[in-house]
Amino acid sequence: MSIRSNRIAGGDLIVRSQKIRFEFNGRKYTGFQGDTLASALMANGIDFVSRSFKYHRPRGFSASGYADVSSMVQIDGDEDTPNVLASVTPLSEGLTARSVNCWPSLEFDVGTALRLLSPIIPAGFYYKTFMWPHWHLFEPFIRKIAGFGNAPNSIPVRCFGKSYDYCDVLIVGAGPSGLSAGLAASRSGARVILADDMLQPGGGLLSSSATIDGKSGIEWVSEVVEELDANPSVTRLQNATAWGYLEGNHVVISERSPTPENLLRRSRRVWAKQVIIATGAFERPIVFENNDRPGVMQASAVSSYIRNYAVKPGQKAVVFTNNNSAYRTVSDLSRAGISIAAVVDVRSRVDDHVVKVASQATDFYQDSIVQTVYGNKRVTGVGIRSRETGRIKRKIDCDLVCVSGGWNPIVHLFSQSGGSLDYNEQIHAFIPAQLLQKSLVAGAARGRFNLRDSLRDGFEAGKLAAETIGLPVQAQPSLKVIDRFDAEYSIEEFWSVPPINRLGKAFVDLAGDVTVNDLHLALREGYESIEHLKRYTTAGMGLDQGKTANVTAIGIVAKHAGVSMAEVGTTTFRPPYTPVEFGEFAGSCTEDVVLPYRYTPMTEWHKSAGAVMFEAGARWVRPSYYPLSGESMDQAIQRECRTVRQGVGIYDGSPLAKFAIKGADSETLLDLMYTNSFQNLDIQQGKYGVMLHEDGRIFDDGVTFRLSDDEYLMSGATGNGILLETRLDSFINVERPDLNVLFTPVTSQWANATVCGPLARTLLESVESDINFAADAFPFMHMREGVFADMSVRIFRVSFTGELSFEINTPARYGLDLWTHLIKAGDQFDICPIGSEANHVLRVEKGFISLGHEVDGTIDPYDLGMAWIVSKKKSDFIGMKAMQIRRKNDDTRQHLIGLLPINSSELLPEGAPLISTIKSTRAEGFVSASVWSSTLDRTIALGLLANGRERLDETVYANANGTIIPAIVCKPIFYDSDGRKMRM
Amino acid sequence: MKPNQRYSLAALAQGALRNHQNWDRAWQSPPLKPQYDVVIIGGGGHGLATAYYLAKNHGIRKIAVLEKNWIGGGNSGRNTAIIRSNYLRQDSIRFFDKSVQLYETLSRELNYNIMFSQRSEVDILLTNTSMRNMRRRCFNMNLQGVDFKMLSADEVRQRIPVLAPMKECRLPILGGSVQSRAGIARHDAIVWGYARAASAYGVDIIQNVVITGIRRAENGEISGLNTDRGLIKTNKIATAAGGENSSVAEMAGIRLPLQTFNLQAFVSEPIKPVLDVVVNCPDLQVYLSHSDKGELVVGGITDAQQISFRRGGKLAVLDSTVAGLLELFPTFRRLKLMRQWGGALEFARDGSPIISLTPIKGFYVSAGWWGGFKAIPAGGLTLAHTIAKDEPHPLSACYRLNRFDTMNFLMESGTTVPIH
Amino acid sequence: MLLIRCPWCGLRSESEFHCNGEVRPIRPHSSSLTDQQSVQHTCDRLNFKGWIEEDWCHSKGCGEWFRLNRHTVTHEIDQD
Incomplete structure (x- = not known):
């Protein structure tokens, strides 16, 4: 089957010698190097590429570049990506694309049945119905038909990168003004970044017929680019969209074809001393019935396809405009051999120059409008009428409608930067007004649509930006610009032609299928604020984020309400300017870098010993x-x-949080941080302490040893390391900067092997050491420094298990040596390594509290029955006052208690609420820790219970999702209640 | 009061015949009156719901809701629209579940489809700590008779097939939990639905009005307020002004224990359904759902370091939320972020909200909301009761303001609330 | 993201810093406070639109503490 080819001679951006094969909807085609997917499809005669969001209407190419909202395709294969704009996708060998939002195929789409329903589904219809009997009946259907493409099924092979860049001047846009700004700024010696979102630099110059100093637009562009590229202080980024202008003059750029090639995208985060916004302008549509049919295109896009890609978008054209710029397209059509059936201009008076150009058309209608478009999958003609009368005057056959409703400066970035906008009555568009950050706007982005102005404006902006940071620039002799079409830009305000037929659809927003009638309905129903209107109708909320629709919608609202454009105002311009792939935000922060694990020097040993490892809090991986x-x-x-x-057992206690504290006021600091007193602690003696938040709740607990006169080693809960560090840091720097004290977190500096059990001392004594382990020489809650198995160590007599216990600390690099030495030495005592689970059982038997179990963020030491740890002598410590105030006013505190299930083999589930009668729904406490105790040969638990200390021997019930387990309340200690064993 | 015209499929069909010219305004736009029985500051979900219940349940007729910009423009229109009641503390469970119950019948009560989609919320748990916290939460929920259930890792994967396969998942999923009555709703619809229903009761909804001062009589009681459109007399003022409550309270002469922080959210481009449930991962601090429009709606953590009234968002926070998202769903890397926004959220010291009388007679607050969207019906119901009866509603008594005087906090542990 | 001037390290990205909140007087001794003052000291924090003086720390850098003025709406920073 032969395919009609629309390729003509010329085409500045394509390389005919390089053919590229690609596939669309299962059929194979060829295009040229330099084509976009859109231009290649159009060259192959494909003009219908997708189905619309709500009504599943046929859609083709409505514009070029990022202004196109309808040529949405799904890319398959390695580059599996949904919702890709064909108009900005460079054609590459083997590219495979297909249409979205249609089933089973683009041509025969079941969803088109929705068109029959369209009269009863105006804007916001879903708010008014589907309530009876229930939304759930309707939702699955709605969900299925909404959405465009499919989420990818695979993880991309190539990766994403991020970079943080600094420059003097960042220029956004490489059109005439951006390039001129680049010339000026770079000649000053400034470090310049020039980012442009199109595939080639030049912007509007690429499809312009003007000459600059005798050179064609393209020649001038390549000369400028050559100069810029030769300058080592200039970084030029092409196919790179600046999508966010954030606080701090910080601009985020999405680089779509970065080097090296194994990078898929790079997110450049640029801090610039000055930003020049030279983003140009978008041509906007005029809204009329069936303005979405394939073949209705923006005039400038038609010019671009003809001049840049040598593609004829149609055979017979009608041009519809309210301004002068569309007449450039008239000339281009004529040169490409496309017959021009008519030029329709809404204005009653136009200048002579324009009339002359219009003479290339068969007919020239002034004071007229296009009322409707005929055809379904392609335009077959238009109906035109005069502005006054409502009747269609003439039907004109054509397959292409070139529309220009004027131009909108692209103010998104400027607006994101916090700048304010004014409505300009000359060009009927919003333009930048008040700046907030260090930026300048140049060229078409501030309404300078004339090429000569734009070039000058850009150069001036570049010069000013460089001078602002102290780098002078020589003035440039003015450029000689000759344009065959030299009419000044003039425009008459004109937004839309309401359909005569009440079922007719005139689209304001093609991306979301929002019609003029939808806007009118919303206004009638009181959704008058532009934000309400946007949300109710979804105008401007589609994939293009309202690039083409927003100003038109505002125009229609202003007309309807009889107010000025400025009064209606714009909606917020939110980042990103164009959609950005998620991978760019994460960059290389994936896999191992997200929630990274922490390991001890002994981790590999544990693994090789067959330990079951788990994350034990604060990302520490420990043996279970x-x-x-x-x-x-x-x-x-x-x-x-x-x-x-x-x-005797041994466990790896390395993750325990540790802080070295030094300075004359160390003791004062400890006395403030802990509820108990640290006065008169002997050197090499330690003390257990509880630390509160300033609001009186327990924050942390741990043992602190005095190392020398003014030196201490504080320990805290493993999971609290970072919080404790932040707390100490801010306390001594901000709350009490008068204290003469320093601290250093040393958690990872020390490896800790803890030997525990009745045989612990015997084991240590069997190893060569200068430390005397005898009970009277080395008592409980003391420490010794010395040499142990040829390693320098600090040994602490602290017990988490309730048994005789020695925490042996050595610099982390000796950790594994220490561990293996102890394992070997312990062999004769049948030593075995102990995991966290056993540790948990042993501490519950002893009734020791644990963060995250008993200490759940609400309780204080009194609740735990630890009145003894709150100093009665101290007049101040953190949280003292708050705890007093709260206790004065609250007599329903929960107390730490022990629980013995009546059935001694039944385990109380941790976390289960405690109730006092079987039927009660009032939780009076909860099970905070529950274990099978092999020592007691039964189950035991700890819990918090309202007024629990007064309720010993009472039966309470744990309610675990309806399973009721009775237990007797007892004291929260099950083993060695006088603590003789750990002091042994 | 004039009843609203009825919304239904039949009415839409009739409308089609008349080119939809038949539809009335959803809510009236009356002029500001010089005197009201109750003035509510803030035309978000909470303010409008309060007005609705004041009129409906307590028969108060002269009510004004004053909105600085456009109704629903604050956090009511800037959230991730998740509705759930899976809390830890008994008081919170009861309050928030009342809200879910009200949401379940709200579309028909308001005759406005809020599209409450009870598609369930699944928590994905990656650490033992969060497993333990969630198990405790589960027991407490069930004790209160509220549906909630723990899931095995396999059950989590069955409900969320798009999760990274086990072999590619570095962070192992230890298990999960599910509340099947949880879901999402259309946030704007709740604002507009309450506005429409309140308006039918004669509530005056006034947009674009700025409060410049609050007046108190000699005995200290509320006597009125100044606006840029003149003086309004009233003896009862309630503030439900989202991130602005501190400023309003300051005008009345009291300081609320609140700080305002930025929380951001974003949506992806529209895609065909890939996710049938609301997903929350406390360990990676990310939560998301797939909206009926096809957008993935994703939320993350609060930037709780710096107070901020700005509605943008920090890039570094966005980066870390997306990194968490991609850890769970690595195939989403090439999906595109389409729209991003931020809101100014208030946090009370203990992370729980405030629905309360204040030391000033006639001045009421509904404040400290973060995730307050799900609380709109219950918040409105209980604040209306508090205003009408001058005493707390039993369900919101736990949220009284004076708990801070004695530092009797209502702590929801396992939350990401900032505690300095 | 902002660039913040660390007194030691110069201009650095905001993400290297930790903000400790408003500058407050040295922590008062508990015995010098009434119950009400103590509650205020613990619970009340500034929360307004405008310039606020804050303590910051170059926590992921040199660890230096310093003060700066920040606008709570525009996030502008004034460090001189």
């Missing part, structure tokens, strides 16, 4: 238990517990 072959988890835990209670 070490199962022997054939052993279940419970069996392993019980064996480990028995070992500690009867023999």
